[in-house]
Amino acid sequence: MSSSSSSLIVALVSKSYHIYKKPVDRLKQLLLSPLYEVCLKRRVKQYFTEFHALSDVSFKAARGETIGIIGANGAGKSTLLQIISGTLSPTSGTVEVNGRVAALLELGSSFDPEFTGIENVYLYGAILGLDRREMTKRLDKICKYADIGEYFHQPVKMYSSGMVMRLAFAVIVHVDADILIIDEALTVGDAFFVQKCMRFLRDFRKNGTVLFVSHDAAAVVSLCSHVIWLQDGRIKMQGSPKLVSEAYLEMQVMKSQNISEEQMNRQPSLGDRTSESQKQQEQARDMRLDFINRSNLRNDIELFQFQPDSLSFGQRMASIVNVSMTDEAGCVLRWVVGGEKVKLCIGCEAHEILKNPIVGFYVKDRLGQYLFGDNTFLTYEDKALEIAAGESFYARFSFRMPLLPVGEYSISPAIAVGTQDEHLTQHWLHDALVFKSHASSVVNSLVGIPMTSIEIIVQ
CATH class of the missing domain: 3.40.50.300 (P-loop containing nucleotide triphosphate hydrolases)
Known part of the structure; x- marks a missing residue:
């Protein structure tokens, strides 16, 4: 970026402060140090320690x-x-x-x-x-x-x-x-x-x-x-x-939970956990979907492969080994239509005994904005759950896929132990499952919610 196109240019900006232990040290520094330097022609003791609030900060903004x-x-x-x-x-x-x-x-x-x-x-x-x-x-x-x-x-x-x-x-x-x-x-x-x-x-x-x-x-x-x-x-x-x-x-998270830097980029082994089928539950349906799904506005969403090598961090008492989206029968999906029922399955593996694990996820858009997410904490808050070391388990979230504007999205899953407010992250996997919305009826909002009813009532 050239200087002429920049409204702001910050070049090698530093800011230091002198920290004095005692008020009298400030007076000594002011009066004695310059005098000694003139008389002895050499630097003498400094009566302060230097604190660097900023060091060589540079950037431009247009x-x-x-x-x-x-x-x-x-x-x-x-x-x-x-x-x-x-x-x-x-x-x-x-x-x-x-x-x-x-x-x-x-x-x-x-x-x-x-x-x-x-x-x-x-x-x-x-x-x-x-x-x-x-x-x-x-x-x-x-x-x-x-x-x-x-x-x-x-x-x-x-x-x-x-x-x-x-x-x-x-x-x-x-x-x-x-x-x-x-x-x-x-x-x-x-x-x-x-x-x-x-x-x-x-x-x-x-x-x-x-x-x-x-x-x-x-x-x-x-x-x-x-x-x-x-x-x-x-x-x-x-x-x-x-x-x-x-x-x-x-x-x-690493700082608050004493996670070492070496743990930050350790990756789990790829697992293959398939979900079990579950009885279909009757849910209300957006009455417009039949029409929309026959048009070029149908919200076609392409799902890509699970990315086990995505950036991750955590203490690693457990690892996320697979993330997939399935239909109600448990079949892994490669395409989803917005507004339809899906299940998000997060496969995990315990490396040590886990007491009351919490599994959750966020769905993010291409900018990294959180669109929606959930976790298992409230469901199992009153149910003691312990996973043995070496045991595999998975969390399953059932919902209707929101209607998504055209663009790229990702799912970031995580597993932790503790409570919703105080927990230790065991494995957080960025952008583990990427998907892309190819067409949509949603234009001006982050997501669209399938409506169960839309009416105008004249009284």
């Missing part, structure tokens, strides 16, 4: 690009955003910004708590280089967008965190920014306003540049075109949202 930034607390995300927004200076490196930057960093950090909402609107506008006349033109729209009623005339110190977020976001929406910086701000506030903000961001990213920090992997995958993973102040990985988010998830 118009129309949304960059996601992920990482654990303390990874350097907020420091990087403050440097880009101009509220913090780097120790070394450069940041080139082409256009106006509007930042939503620490919630309400640009607001004076003693000022009213209106006064803070003018204050924030002035920070961004907009005079009072320009902000007055935008005031009514900002007030309407924030939708906080009479609180607009009250001091910000009286606001809830959700109201502060509403006001802050309403301001950055109306300041004609070229680059938006959003740092975890959408974690507060009600669902309706958050969805309103997400709709704005999706529209803004068509021509502007967005830097988006969030612990919500689904939001990052959905919104971003490129993701940067920061770890200990350095870029650990960057690339497609799906790949980087999956790698970050693996690392988080």
Whole structure:
């Protein structure tokens, strides 16, 4: 990417802080060290330790690009955003910004708590280089967008965190920014306003540049075109949202469950577990399917072979050895029609004694967005289940296949022990079963649900 086409260029940016054990050490460093260096003509003892919040971070962002930034607390995300927004200076490196930057960093950090909402609107506008006349033109729209009623005339110190977020976001929406910086701000506030903000961001990213920090992997995958993973102040990985988010998830699970790096890419042996037949249960049927399935809108879904060599991680007290989709009689399917009954079978093998195993799965689209999934925990919560070492077992999930828009999808299965909230992952297999929707009546949503009835009733 050339400099001329980039709205933001971050080049080898580093930020260091001096950490002093005692307040007097700061004074010693300020007065004694320069004096000793002049007199003795050599470096003397430093009275601080150096903490590197960022080290040689570089990337570019173009118009129309949304960059996601992920990482654990303390990874350097907020420091990087403050440097880009101009509220913090780097120790070394450069940041080139082409256009106006509007930042939503620490919630309400640009607001004076003693000022009213209106006064803070003018204050924030002035920070961004907009005079009072320009902000007055935008005031009514900002007030309407924030939708906080009479609180607009009250001091910000009286606001809830959700109201502060509403006001802050309403301001950055109306300041004609070229680059938006959003740092975890959408974690507060009600669902309706958050969805309103997400709709704005999706529209803004068509021509502007967005830097988006969030612990919500689904939001990052959905919104971003490129993701940067920061770890200990350095870029650990960057690339497609799906790949980087999956790698970050693996690392988080490994860290929380003390899984070694060697276990991350160990692969299970391929097994061949066929499901047993089960009595057919009568279920309601979408009355439109007969018509749709006779047209070119029939949701034809092609299933590919189980991928045992997909990226995986876990402690490996058990392994996933097969994933297949079958009909109700247990026959493995290579094609499925959306809206029809299917069974997802996840074959497993215990390497050690498993007490109360949990088997589950996620279905993801090509971007890595989770569409739906389930697990066995609630079904067996009150039923003691123990699998002996060396024993094979499988989990079976029966459902009607949703109607899927044209595109590629995958199933990521997992096995764990523990509870739904506190568990140890034994084997998580990314994209174990890939499938492709070739035709569909679904256009504008992530999935379509077969309807049991659609009516218009005139009273």
